[in-house]
Amino acid sequence: MNRRAIWLAVALVVLLLGGASIYLYLKARPYQAVVDHGPSxxxxxxxxxxxxxxxxxxxxxxxxxxxxxxxxxxxxxxxxxxxxxxxxxxxxxxxxxxxxxxxxxxxxxxxxxxxxxxxxxxxxxxxxxxxxxxxxxxxxxKDPPADPTDDPxxxxxxxxxxxxxxxxxxxxxxxxxxxxxxxxxxxxxxxxxxxxxxxxxxxxxxxxxxxxxxxxxxxxxxxxxxxxxxxxxxxxxxxxxxFNTEHEGLWTLLWRYFPQAIIALLALVGLGFWHVGVRHGPVQLPAPAGRRQLLEHLRASADFILRHNGQHTLLHALQQDVLRRARRRHPGFDQLNVAEQWLALSRLTRQPTRAISQALSPVSKQRLSSAEFSRQVAHLQTLRNAL
Missing domain, CATH: 3.40.50.880 (Class I glutamine amidotransferase (GATase) domain)
Structure with a gap:
């Protein structure tokens, strides 16, 4: 758009505004109005x-x-x-x-x-x-007698x-x-x-x-x-x-003149209680009403010991249980040497001496395979049950 077109547009706008102002000036009429704001x-x-x-x-x-x-x-x-x-x-x-x-x-x-x-x-x-x-x-x-003067x-x-x-x-x-x-x-x-x-x-x-x-x-x-x-x-x-002997209390006056401040204070107090009473961590579910079987408790205890103490702890505990039962069945068992103890256990359990020696040999610190660990546990349980 060239400069001449811009000046024409500006002149047209000024002309329109001037015409509208003149029209409003001729049509507008001042007046007075009384606004009732109610009682003072x-x-x-x-x-x-x-x-x-x-x-x-x-x-x-x-x-x-x-x-x-x-x-x-x-x-x-x-x-x-x-x-x-x-x-x-x-x-x-x-x-x-x-x-x-x-x-x-x-x-x-x-x-x-x-x-x-x-x-x-x-x-x-x-x-x-x-x-x-x-x-x-x-x-x-009672209704009064009729008034002859007819009270207006x-x-x-x-x-x-x-x-x-x-x-x-x-x-x-x-x-x-x-x-x-x-x-x-x-x-x-x-x-x-x-x-x-x-x-x-x-x-x-x-x-x-x-x-x-x-x-x-x-x-x-x-x-x-x-x-x-x-x-x-x-x-x-x-x-x-x-005429006015009843005076409003402090809380009534505060609510009348400072409602926003009171609402903000109540909200702040509510947030404070919420912050103090907020839970830390997940909500604990209620314990199931049914009880577990004894075998489940024993398995859970064995799994816990296996995870935290290793295989050798379980195997060593079984070996000690077998020897403890042998002492009760054979007086003077502790005075025998190892070979004699194995022979005594062979007579008591009717198991071969070779199986007894494998079961009661010192437990290795190395982790056994699942199959080897299960076989070793089975041998010890067989000996313990036989005693």
Whole structure:
């Protein structure tokens, strides 16, 4: 390709790119979009964040507590304690501590956590039992008489105030009902069938019991008069909110934030155990259940001796066995010379003297042939069996 063709190709590419850029510039239109990333980490960690912000906007100081250990440092006068956390592990000593704080002038608001057990005469909520209120299911109540006013919101809880023509409406869970068998409550709020909030004087303070606190969580705080009710219960005081008393353990936090490191550590530990426990050499097969015959053991022993000690060891052992048996059969055999011993053996075994001399002659160190070795062994076995 010559230089002119190259320049034409480059010009064509530039022209195409320029045309595409102009087209995109004329067709493209800028716009704005809102991307919802969901609740912030603070909102996810605190379901009552919106309620706190609402109270702060009205000049109420709100603080958090992770346990009742902060209670001795809180002045009960002009202070509200919101117990919205789990109290299943609350001890009698802590119950006394909370009630003494309320008796000294504090405002206590807590959620009833357990149903009243008529047979046991108590519930599993120590604090609720101490204020002598009972919680039960609304479905266990008798149907109320017909309301001539025809309540338009039977599922909403209504709180009536003095000098107010219309009630305040709150979205309590209507599945639960509070009962006051001692008639201690001075104020209460009802739905069409049940009571969901009771307030009673306690010393110079007040205690408010509610069936649930979900109406003050972020998802429901803006509905009905939920936010106003929370402000009404804590107006003109500082607020301490206790809602998260259960803390995650170290292993849970490690798994949440460092799962890859934990998996790598477990894999490393597994490899370490595998390396320590690896087999060296082939796996040994189990011994057969059947036992060998005695003759097989003898043959195996003879083969072993033959391989490691040679032929002369076996032949010498047979010769000594023959002489040992001759001593038992012929007294004074050791006092005879060699020729006399051979004659004595000839009489005892009825074998010719020549065969006896060949069998008992000193064993040569040289390796015999298989035939010669077998013949020599046969002669010695014949003499031994004859004795």
């Amino acid at each position: 980490p603070a909102a996810q960690a605190n379901p009552y964040l919106a309620a706190e912000m609402f109270l702060r906007e009205r000049g109420i100081t709100v603080s958090h507590a992770e346990g009742l250990s902060v209670l001795p440092g809180i002045d009960p006068r002009q202070h509200t304690l919101l117990l919205f956390g789990d109290r299943s592990k609350m001890t009698p000593r802590q119950v006394d501590q909370v009630l003494n704080w309320a008796r000294a002038g504090g405002r206590l608001v807590f959620v009833a956590e357990s149903l009243w057990d008529e047979k046991a005469g108590q519930s599993n909520d120590l604090l609720l039992d101490r204020v002598q209120l009972h919680q039960m299911l609304s479905q266990d109540l 919101y039977p599922n909403l809880t209504k709180l009536y105030l003095e000098d107010e023509d219309a009630p305040a409406y709150a979205g309590f869970d209507t599945a639960f009902h509070l009962e006051d068998p001692k008639n201690l409550a001075q104020a209460w709020a009802n739905s069409g069938k049940a009571t969901h909030m009771m307030q009673l004087a306690y010393g110079v303070g007040t205690i408010t019991v509610v069936t649930d606190a979900d109406l003050w969580k972020t998802a429901a705080i803006a509905e009905h008069d939920n936010a106003w009710l929370l402000w009404y219960l804590s107006a003109d005081t500082a607020v301490t909110l206790l």
